[in-house]
Amino acid sequence: MSADQVFHSRSEGIPSEGVKDQYADGKAARTWNKFIGDSNERTQNYKDFLIGLLKKNGCKKVLDTACGTGIDSMMLVNEGFKVVSVDASDKMLKHALKARWERRKDSKYDEWVIEEANWETLPRDIEAFLPNTQFDAVICLGNSFAHLLDEYGDQRMQKMCLRNFAKCLKPGGLLFIDHRNYDAIIDSGATPGHSIYYNCKYPVDIKTSVLVVGGKAQLVALDYCINDDANSEKSEFRLCYFPHKLDKFTAMLDEAFDNRAKHEIYADFKPLSAVPVPSFYIHVLEKARD
């Protein structure tokens, strides 16, 4: 069922037809950099986790499939990785392109590729600008994948997109993909304002609404309110997510890799057993080598 049949998943100004771009009115895109903080301020835990695993596994060429304003990609470019960044939202890509332009005198940025692509057609979209390319790692982080709602009620599009991520990887390549702890969000009806990824310097209040259809949580709407008291500014936007439950998402991921991938799950970048109620789950899958 389309969420919009029963619940408005869009901020005002986003058309209900066409590309399902929740950032299309530019509201969240404009505020995003405020929410995620300075590009140099990824949390150290996040940086150590991602860069550490990429380096340990010898990854060099990385595809960021939800690059948004480019923040994760820039962290990777700065660390010397060859990065290809894609996103379906031109409103978000605009900020990534501007960030690349502002760094044009830094030679590390010469090879940073930024293009529009949709997870639903990812291998084909990438083939159009980089023929015959597979990656050492694919990332889809920052609670991005949950943006893909379940239009048909059987998660078929989500399954197809996960397969597309797997196709973009070389044998032995790594997929990093995460989701908020929706099990806890559904149980408690609340979402932690602090992000494990960003060092936002403003207080963030997140109002949580859970839409239950036929006894099943189908959609979580998060209304973000970022208070910049010093400038008497308040930024508000709504994003809607499919509430992935850990066990179901784990099985869906394994299936996308034909149940042949090594699959580790981390809780807020730590071993699962170390954090009883994490904010995020991060899955790392290694594609089979043969």
Ligand SMILES: C[S@@+](CC[C@H](N)C(=O)[O-])C[C@H]1O[C@@H](n2cnc3c(N)ncnc32)[C@H](O)[C@@H]1O
């Ligand atoms: C929460 S933002 C995260 C951006 C970035 N990774 C970060 O942490 O700042 C999610 C991004 O996913 C993108 N996205 C959502 N659905 C997509 C799709 N089907 N294909 C490609 N990108 C998509 C959105 O446009 C948005 O930029």
